[in-house]
Amino acid sequence: MMEERLLNLLQKVRDDGDESARAELNELLRKHQEARTIMSKSLVDEQALVSHLRDKSIVSILDAEGQVVKSQPLTRPTRRLLVWPQQIAAALVAGAIVGLLGIGVVWAVNSPQSQARTIHVANGDFETFSGPIEIGFPSHIGTWGGNPAEVIEEADGNRMLRLLKTGNVNGASNDFASNCSVFQLVDLSSLRQKWETADSQTQITLNFSARFRRVSVPTDAELPKLAGSCRIYLFNLKPDAIAKEWPRVIREHGVGFGKKEIKFAPGAEPATITASCLLESDATVALIVVAASTKSRAAPIELGGYFVDDVQLTAIRQPALPIRFVR
Numbered sequence: 192m193m194e195e196r197l198l199n200l201l202q203k204v205r206d207d208g209d210e211s212a213r214a215e216l217n218e219l220l221r222k223h224q225e226a227r228t229i230m231s232k233s234l235v236d237e238q239a240l241v242s243h244l245r246d247k248s249i250v251s252i253l254d255a256e257g258q259v260v261k262s263q264p265l266t267r268p269t270r271r272l273l274v275w276p277q278q279i280a281a282a283l284v285a286g287a288i289v290g291l292l293g294i295g296v297v298w299a300v301n302s303p304q305s306q307a308r309t310i311h312v313a314n315g316d317f318e319t320f321s322g323p324i325e326i327g328f329p330s331h332i333g334t335w336g337g338n339p340a341e342v343i344e345e346a347d348g349n350r351m352l353r354l355l356k357t358g359n360v361n362g363a364s365n366d367f368a369s370n371c372s373v374f375q376l377v378d379l380s381s382l383r384q385k386w387e388t389a390d391s392q393t394q395i396t397l398n399f400s401a402r403f404r405r406v407s408v409p410t411d412a413e414l415p416k417l418a419g420s421c422r423i424y425l426f427n428l429k430p431d432a433i434a435k436e437w438p439r440v441i442r443e444h445g446v447g448f449g450k451k452e453i454k455f456a457p458g459a460e461p462a463t464i465t466a467s468c469l470l471e472s473d474a475t476v477a478l479i480v481v482a483a484s485t486k487s488r489a490a491p492i493e494l495g496g497y498f499v500d501d502v503q504l505t506a507i508r509q510p511a512l513p514i515r516f517v518r
Contacts, residue, residue, distance in 0.1 A: 193225050305509040310382055310397075312375065312479065315502035317342045317350045324352070328360050329374055330434040332476075337373035351404075351500040354483045358491040361437065370420075370484040371494055376430045377477040379470075382506055393508050395470040399423040399449065401481050401502045404461040408496035411457045416486045419497065420452035421466040423504075425474035433478065446471045452484070457496065470506065479504060 203212035219226040313333035321342045329336035339355040354371040386395065403419035425447030426433055433440050449468030483497040
């Protein structure tokens with residue numbers, strides 16, 4: 192059944208990032224009038240669809256109205272063809288809320304207007320100083336701290352963070368860790384003041400991103416599975432309490448979490464990693480983490496070839512989508 196097939200694909204794309212499902216969905220929407228008709232019940236920003244499907248060529252269908260008409264006669268007014276990408280993305284967002292394979296199908300019925308606001312990350316470009324960062328978990332807002340790492344200056348004058356050694360951030364010698372992590376606590380109070388975060392009519396997403404680069408070093412053969420990651424945690428606690436109780440504070444007091452990880456081969460092209468999470472109304476502090484992970488718990492391992500730059504934290508606000516159920 193086409194509808195069930197589309198919903199399964201949408202869920203795989205939205206929840207799992209399944210590339211084969213993304214490709215199949217692109218193909219269905221290009222070739223089958225029925226697939227587009229099924230998705231013709233809601234509206235949303237076209238860029239959301241492009242973001243999910245990552246195939247900008249699909250937008251050419253919007254500008255090739257005559258070609259579409261020739262290949263597949265329309266059964267509805269031509270102007271409806273101009274909105275089907277927006278409709279699909281709305282279904283993706285709404286489906287994430289209640290589950291696309293649940294008791295009913297959920298469709299958004301209005302087009303949200305999104306707003307973006309940058310949240311200050313202290314020394315997010317690593318340009319204000321060079322040298323080692325503070326060892327250990329930071330206990331106050333606006334400073335970097337964590338496992339051994341340093342800010343270095345390249346020949347062109349650009350400064351960036353270099354991750355040096357894996358270990359336990361609390362310094363426990365008998366408790367090995369699998370990664371080199373650098374942390375910063377970020378105050379969310381200014382965002383809460385400017386945007387009413389408790390407003391049930393809006394939804395706010397935090398996007399935490401950083402640019403990673405891995406260069407070749409002599410220890411590369413020992414680290415075949417080294418990966419870079421961005422993590423973001425949300426708490427309703429004082430910064431010193433988060434530091435004192437780390438890491439069990441995640442389980443006991445965490446109110447939000449997002450993570451994105453990418454494996455990097457030595458010499459691979461630099462890439463930006465972005466982690467996202469919903470901003471809960473009671474969150475007062477965000478903990479952002481950049482890390483290189485070896486995927487195995489062991490004694491501290493020297494890294495040296497892993498670099499991070501352009502750390503950014505952005506809040507995206509959009510109206511909560513009105514929804515209706517279609518059985």
